[in-house]
Amino acid sequence: MPEIGKTKFEKLHGHLLSVAWALLFLIIPVIGFSQDDSEVSSQIDTTSIKIGEQIQYTITVETDSLNIVHFPEGQTFSPLETVEAIMKDTVKNKNKVVLQKVYALTQFDSGAYTIPSQRIAINEQPFFTDSFHIKVADVVVDTTKQKMFDIKPLIQVEKSYAKIWKWILVILLGLLIVGGLVYWFYLRKKPMTEEEKEALLPPYDRALLELKRLENSRYLIQDEYKKYYSELTDIVRSYLEEDVHVSALESTTGQLIAKLEMLKDAGELKLENDTITQFQKILETADLVKFAKSKPPTTVAEEDRKMVEQIVVKTHDALPEPTEEELMLTEEYLEELAKKKQRKKIYWAAAIFIGVLFLGGAFSVAYYGFKEVKDTVIGHPTKELLESEWVASSYGYPPIDLETPDVLVRQEVELPQQVLDSIQDMQTFTYGSYFQHFSISSTSVMFKNNQGDPDFEGAIGSALGIFEQLGIKNIITKQEEFTTKSGVAGFKMFGSGNFKNPATQKSKRLKYNILLFGGKGFIQQIALTWEDGDEYAEEIVTRILSSLDVKTQV
CATH class of the missing domain: 1.20.120 (Four Helix Bundle (Hemerythrin (Met), subunit A))
Structure with a gap:
């Protein structure tokens, strides 16, 4: 599906979302933490590399030999990519043990990057490493031999009609086959017996x-x-x-x-x-x-x-010779007879063709249902999303794993300074908006010096505030626990509400799902909205939720 440009109402939606997130962050409590005599340190072998080169990121943990240590796993060093992770030999010193794990990191785009702090759990007690600033330089190119061009700006992507053309080709092929059969059996001049x-x-x-x-x-x-x-x-x-x-x-x-x-x-x-x-x-x-x-x-x-x-x-010889008028009348009669015969063949062919279409349509409606046939022939936005090629990806940090009909696009959310002072990093990715048939957003937030549990109740109140500021009324809210496919427990709020589009002044009933996950020092949110009664959107939501997974280790 093509990316739809932002209208002024969608910009308003983004602004309200930013404010609501700010309120959300302010209600999450900041709780202190204590540490035992374990020590965690980290270092990198360089702060400057070229595109594609690797950085050796080493995490050293000195702790009691009886403690259980969990190192970061997967792509937790975003925006850098983890190439490999190697666990070095364990060194024991009396009743203590020294563990080292080396990560090979790289980046294929030039620029200045920050390696985020990593979370190491020792007996479920979190420890955080320092963040590092690195520079990734371009590979030097001889511009006297290779002409350089500016990076082209982002362009609006046209809607793909590949699937529509596929259906058109299938229909044309079917019509061609039917036409060929009609021609072969009815219109073709067959060899006479x-x-x-x-x-x-x-x-x-x-x-x-x-x-x-x-x-x-x-x-x-x-x-x-x-x-x-x-x-x-x-x-x-x-x-x-x-x-x-x-x-x-x-x-x-x-x-x-x-x-x-x-x-x-x-x-x-x-x-x-x-x-x-x-x-x-x-x-x-x-x-x-x-x-x-x-x-x-x-x-x-x-x-x-x-x-x-x-x-x-x-x-035969006794019959009088036919007059010229009789011959002409006979010729006209034969010609009219031939035309009549040809018309009869065409009528039969048209009747058979219409009959095949009617029977095919009736069978399709009886087997698939009228709505399915109508949406297939005419088209339906969420049906096209459901039947498109889905994308599985991880979004934000801590990462949220999702399978969606289209790639979620990173959004820059403006927050008040007092909120920025309390968070370390925030990443938001979205597709669609409340003004469209379907929308989904994914947000991951890490807090500074915060080891307390997130306040899900406060987050729910903040989400409802977003709905009210967007003009959604008569909101029905339900709550339940939600478990991802890997067994991670979270919180789910769902329900419906009436929404009036300011642009078209048309009202519709929206359904929503908001899922919250988190742990000490971070929170993750996935929000979905769609029109009530849209069966295809319901299937999309079910498929997305069945693919949802989150990381519990920061």
Whole structure:
């Protein structure tokens, strides 16, 4: 998600946060401490290094041999990085023991840095080392050979549409597959079969082709005269119906002969009387074979087929030549018929396409739910956060380990001088704000000469004061203990409240979680806010809290 620039309201939020933190620090009591006869010292081998070089940081502890000593572990030397830690040999002197641990530290950015004081626990009694100031110098570069450029300023990062484009590509791929299937099965000009090619022939040519196929058939050899004469009369009747335009298929023999004679008398069909008489005899023979189970000689059946072929030829020749207008009408009719057929294919393709989309959408809604489908297609800010690539990192010192949807950004918090006098270091990292759908902040604070336990009750009051100054009303507060994944116990305050955005004047119900951890000399806080009813934000919060861990050793 892109970083959103601060509005004046967000700046107000930051200012109020600073003031509230100041109040928080003032209510934490400062308690003195006592030490036994144990001694802790530290030293470094140099106060100036080049980028990437290492500093040897040595901690020496002299204490009773029965005492339990805990040295700092992990990245506790921030802003320097710990390369390795080596425990040296233990030296015993009577009833005392001298322990030494050497840390190799480095830094890859030039500048002046402070190595913070380190906490060593002896029988749970804390001891602090001195802090050290070091300088990290640039590596000398020959500028006569290598041109130098100024460091570029920070720029606003554009929102990444990689995930949206991924969904668009998936949808386009699905549509392409559906379109390809529709084209292949409905719109593509498929190679015609022999039956389809035959069906496209003119009635005259088709009738002659079918009569030739009948001649080569095995009906007469297999003594199937009924099938032979049925197919013979069907061929000639179909031809007459298509080419002569008489209803021949549904007419009896007498009716069909009467219609042909009427066409002959009207001058529309120039056939001789002998041709009509021969045709009548063939039809009567066929009726006897089909209905009276008559069986003429094979030679007669073959002659009847030849005679039907001659009748087809004579009938075709007897038809008057079509006029130019008739030919044009026929061509227009065929063209319109082809267009109609093409439109029908397109309608079917569109219907199938819409049907696939509808069924796919209905299945998705039934399986995932309407809200999930809507948020996936249209988009939802916290859903995109939840499904983004999360970042696991440590923030502040003492470190707070978190896994978040995006990296938390360090914030500079201005505090009154009286507060600065009581703290040694404070580091705050945030993402989002109360004005957005989701926000998270992480703050670690170390105090000067303070070995007392932090006042969580006072911190809660300070946090509620922050909410009130930001305009959150009707705050509901609940409290409970919270344990991190490593077993560190802390304090959790959670609830909800009404928040009115000054920019949009729109009200919304906010939910919040504030978690507090700490020990002698330090306190850690994690705060999360999100809109009530946002299921994706709830999942984000659950995932963050399950990844949360803090260090109990300063």
